[in-house]
Amino acid sequence: xxxxxxxxxxxxxxxxxxxWKPGFFVTKIFDVxxxxxxxxxxxxxxxxxxAVESVSCPADQKVKAGNTFQCTVKVAGQEKKVxxxxxxxxxxxxxxxxx
Numbered sequence: 110x111x112x113x114x115x116x117x118x119x120x121x122x123x124x125x126x127x128x129w130k131p132g133f134f135v136t137k138i139f140d141v142x143x144x145x146x147x148x149x150x151x152x153x154x155x156x157x158x159x160a161v162e163s164v165s166c167p168a169d170q171k172v173k174a175g176n177t178f179q180c181t182v183k184v185a186g187q188e189k190k191v192x193x194x195x196x197x198x199x200x201x202x203x204x205x206x207x208x
Contacts, residue, residue, distance in 0.1 A: 137172035139200065144170075148180060148191065151204045158207050160185040166193070172200045182207055 145164040152158040166180035176195040181188055184207055192205040 137198070137200070139170045139172060141166055141168045145180070148193070148204055152182065152191070152207065156204070156206055158184060162186070172198060174198055
C-alpha cells in the first residue's frame, strides 16, 4: 500500500510540473498568421525591403531558443527566403535579410 501511495504522489507531481507554466509536456508554437504579418512588417519597416507582397512560414514551429526555419517571401513578384532564428522561449526571434 505504501508503494502505491508513493507512485500516486510521483504521478501527481509529474503531471503538475509537466503542464504548469508551461511544463515539459507543453510545447509552445508560433501563431503562423501573426508571425507572417510581423515578419512582413519587419522586412518593410526595419529592413527597408520594398514591395513585400506576402510571407509564408511553415506551421507548427516551436518557440524554442536556437530553433531556425525559413519563410518564403514574395518581393516584386519573385519568391525569396528569409531565415528565422528563435532567440528565447518568450517567442522573440530574428529575421534575416531577404535572400
